[in-house]
Amino acid sequence: MCKASAEKAKEISFAEVKSHNTPKSAWAVVNKQVIDITDFAKRHPGGDIILLAAGKDATVLYHTYHPKGVPQALLDKLQIGTLPDSDVPDSYYDWSSPFYDTLCKRVVERLKTLNRPLRGNSDIQIKAVGILLCFWGSLYKMYTSEFHQAIVWSIVMGVFAHFVGTCIQHDGNHGAFSKMPFINTAAGWTMDMIGASAFTWQFQHMLGHHPYTNLLDVHEEENKAKEIDTPMEQKDQESDPDVFSSFPLMRMHPVHEPLWYNKYQHLYAPVLFAFMTLAKVFQQDIEVAMNKRLYHIDAKCRYGNVWNLVRFWGMKALSTLYMIGLPCYFHGTKGGLILFTVGHLTCGEVLATMFIVNHVIEGVSFAKKDSREEVNGSSKPATAQGVTPMDETLKASSIKAENKVPLNDWAAVQCQTSVNWSPGSWFWNHFSGGLSHQIEHHLFPSICHTNYVHIQDVVEDTCREFGVPYQSEPNLFVAYGKMLNHLKAMGRMKAL
Ligand code: HEM
The missing domain is CATH 3.10.120.10 (Cytochrome b5-like heme/steroid binding domain)
Incomplete structure (x- = not known):
């Protein structure tokens, strides 16, 4: 050898x-x-x-x-x-089906036909310049206007901070904003510009939520309920922080035992949403940078580097100066703090409203993994009521045996755990930074969001051909109502 x-x-x-x-x-x-x-x-x-x-x-x-x-x-x-066989981590996912490869080929082909690059389109770049001008313009007006007008400008600033989050940093951090890595990094930094850490976001969103959408490690959740913190080296990587981090305040996943107040969560959730960004900026970011971990996710890939820590603390200090310090200078301490809070609550509310409906809604599936049981035997993706929509779509389609997609195929799980709203709408796709085409985004996180509306039909048709569910709601209003219905049901039903 x-x-x-x-x-x-x-x-x-x-x-x-x-x-x-x-x-x-x-x-x-x-x-x-x-x-x-x-x-x-x-x-x-x-x-x-x-x-x-x-x-x-x-x-x-x-x-x-x-x-x-x-x-x-x-x-x-x-x-x-090579990893010894005994060390290969159990995975929930199956990669044997041609479903995802077929999707990739067809989507790449469609964008080639339309002459649209996968990432770095001029439309996102023009939009980004407009959003940044409006963000800084509204911040400036907030400093310099009379207090009652400054309140309105702080609301406007909050709305544009949300656009920075959904339409610039999101693509930048996913590597989808530009063909040039340094422009992606700069676009990712705009998250720090609005006060939250891009690194924390990368851990939670790219390492936790995206690969393991709506998937929970049952053993870990049981340990948490008993207040046992499994040592970091034994933690299972395959778990989605987005559905467990708000528990017990909000019960989103059927694995968790409901608490008495979860019965009312559909009533208080819209109020809690507003506090989402404040909690990130002041609590989560700091905790992650200090402890170099986010829940089960090791954060040393970023914070094991001094320059990244300098970037983190430097941006926190700078953003505190112009988001809190300058408003206090112009409007007094009380006025400045009110303006800062109003802006943040606005940003949190708009952001959470558009994001939560994509994964926590009637009809969407949840998955659970138990490392103590046979992998994949532990659970198939199912709704909160225990129904597996893909069982039905597979029955209804006449698929060739070799094309049969396993229920735990990675791409099929993304389709079962994500939901679109206003599909095919150019306006809503732009407005929401692609959140309205969440299925396409989850399947192709490195493709620029402005492309999703152009590949939506390819993805839907391919899902139909392979018998994979594809849930779309007609608009955000309907999706929001179904999200509240889901929260209401989850607040009352027993753990599965
Ligand atoms: C682990 C080993 C990895 C290898 C060997 C690798 C290699 C590559 C190569 C060769 C390309 C160019 C592909 C092309 O031109 O079509 C590429 C692009 C890219 N990679 Fe990776 N990569 C790895 C991991 C990752 C990870 C972990 C991420 C994200 C977290 C990532 C994100 C990207 C993105 C966003 C692109 C641009 C995609 C595009 O232009 O369509 N890669 N990578």
Whole structure:
């Protein structure tokens, strides 16, 4: 055996991979191959977001951020060893079906036909300039207007801060804003510009929510209920923080035991939404930077680097100055704090309203994984009422045996756990930063949101062909009503 092949065959334990979790020494696992991405990160065409994979099993990220595919030869070149079979982490997901590959090919083909680049479209860039001008313009007017007018400007500023979140930073951090990595990084930084940390967002959204949508680790949730904190090295990576982090205030996933006040959650949820961004800015961000972890997610891939910590604290200080300090200077301490709070509550309310309806709504599926049981035997995606919509769609379609999609196929799970609203609407797609086309976004996070309206029919048709559910609500109003119905039902029903 030559030296290179012997090195690749060398067994490297998952514990050792996990210890190479910083930008200085970044190892990751992709399909059992252990790769060293420390140097490659500097020339990775998608930018340094590849470092989010440091110390982790990056199989899902690898498969889902590259719709055009990545040559196997590149992985082989980066390979430094192999994970022993006993160490390969159990996964909820199945990758055997041709469903996702077919979707990728058709979507790439459609965008090629329309002559639209997958990322970095001029439409998002023009929109971004307009949003930034309006954000800074309204902030300036908030400083310089009479107090009663300044209140109106702080509401306007809150609305535009939300647009910065949905239409600029979201694509930037996903690597979808531009072909040029440094522009994506700059677009991602606009999250820090509005006061919240892009790094915390990357951990929660890109490492937690996206790959493992509506999926919960049952064992971990049981431990939490008993106030046992599983050691970090034993935590299961496959769990979605978006559906457990608001529990017990809000019960969204059927795994959790309801508390008496959850009965009223559909009434108080709209009020809580408004506080979402304040909680992120003042509590979650700081806690994550100090502890270098977000729940079960190791945060050293970012905070294991001094420059990133300087960036984090520097941006916190700067944004505090112009979001709180200057309003207090112009309007007095009380007035400044009122203006800051009104802006934040507005931003939180609009943001949460458009986001929550995509995954927490009647008809959507939830999944649970129990590492103590046979993988995939533990649960199939099902609604809060225990119905699996894909059982029905599979029955109704005449699919060739070789095309049959397993219920836990990664892409099929994304379709079962996400919901669109106003599908095909150019206006709402732009307004919501692509949140209205959440199914397309979850399947293709590295594709710019302005493309979703152009690929929506391709995705819907392919889902129909493969018997995969595709839930769309006619508009945000209907979706919001169904979200409240779901919260109401969840507040009353027993744990499944
Ligand atoms: C783990 C090993 C990885 C390897 C070997 C790798 C390799 C590559 C390659 C070769 C490309 C160019 C593809 C093309 O031109 O079509 C690419 C693009 C990209 N990668 Fe990765 N990548 C890895 C992980 C990741 C991760 C973890 C993320 C995100 C968290 C990511 C995000 C992206 C993005 C956004 C692009 C641009 C996609 C596009 O232009 O369509 N990559 N990567």
